Amino acid sequence: MKTTAFAASCLALISVVTANPIFSGGKKINAWKGGKDWKSKDIKDALKPAFFTSTYQIITTPDQVINGTVPTPGEPGAIGYYDFGINSKLDVICYDIVLKGVTGDYQSPAKTATHIHQAVKGASGPPRLAFPNPLPVSDDPKVTRYSKGCLKGPFTTGILSNGTDTAAGFTVAQIEANPAAFFCDSHTKKYVPGVVRGQLA
Numbered sequence: 001m002k003t004t005a006f007a008a009s010c011l012a013l014i015s016v017v018t019a020n021p022i023f024s025g026g027k028k029i030n031a032w033k034g035g036k037d038w039k040s041k042d043i044k045d046a047l048k049p050a051f052f053t054s055t056y057q058i059i060t061t062p063d064q065v066i067n068g069t070v071p072t073p074g075e076p077g078a079i080g081y082y083d084f085g086i087n088s089k090l091d092v093i094c095y096d097i098v099l100k101g102v103t104g105d106y107q108s109p110a111k112t113a114t115h116i117h118q119a120v121k122g123a124s125g126p127p128r129l130a131f132p133n134p135l136p137v138s139d140d141p142k143v144t145r146y147s148k149g150c151l152k153g154p155f156t157t158g159i160l161s162n163g164t165d166t167a168a169g170f171t172v173a174q175i176e177a178n179p180a181a182f183f184c185d186s187h188t189k190k191y192v193p194g195v196v197r198g199q200l201a
């Protein structure tokens, strides 16, 4: 297969627990399994590229949350659908995030509380990307929260490590190089280590 790019319109929320990486043109990309083309079309963002070099559809759950190395479950019944489209040549990542069953406000020392962190399954690690939090905030678990748009590097998280922002030197190509080394999550006041979490592969 020669395809190295997915049409931007192919970013779709489908029910896969983790993305299925395939190799194409020597680059690991994630298989898009069809389904209704829905919301990436709705991302109206000047940064949105004409195509993505990889896409990820991640289902995040409370049971995957880790504090250090200790499993620390997030909010019971919560679930998140984190869809990402990356264009690694432009260092752009588009996000389409839906959170269900989450109550209360967000909390994080970073500039937002919705992240991609660098760490393998079962471990904690620094945030590399901070996305606008899904809204609206509510105490009602039946209220669904949404966030979508695109970010372009150079990125910042607002978290300093040794005096340097944890996004310094980070590019989205690093996610494509090893998606299993990254996870996405959100943090709330009641579930500070994470309300839901999922690995990118």
Ligand SMILES: *[C@@H]1O[C@H](CO)[C@@H](O)[C@H](O)[C@H]1NC(C)=O
Binding pocket: 067, 068, 072, 192, 193
């Ligand atoms: C997370 O781990 C830190 C350090 O061990 C500990 O102080 C904190 O209480 C833990 N938080 C939760 C919610 O378990």
Ligand SMILES: *[C@@H]1O[C@H](CO)[C@@H](O)[C@H](O)[C@H]1NC(C)=O
Binding pocket: 161, 162
């Ligand atoms: C901070 O810098 C020290 C010395 O270079 C290094 O050993 C340590 O791993 C760094 N800490 C982090 C969190 O990067």
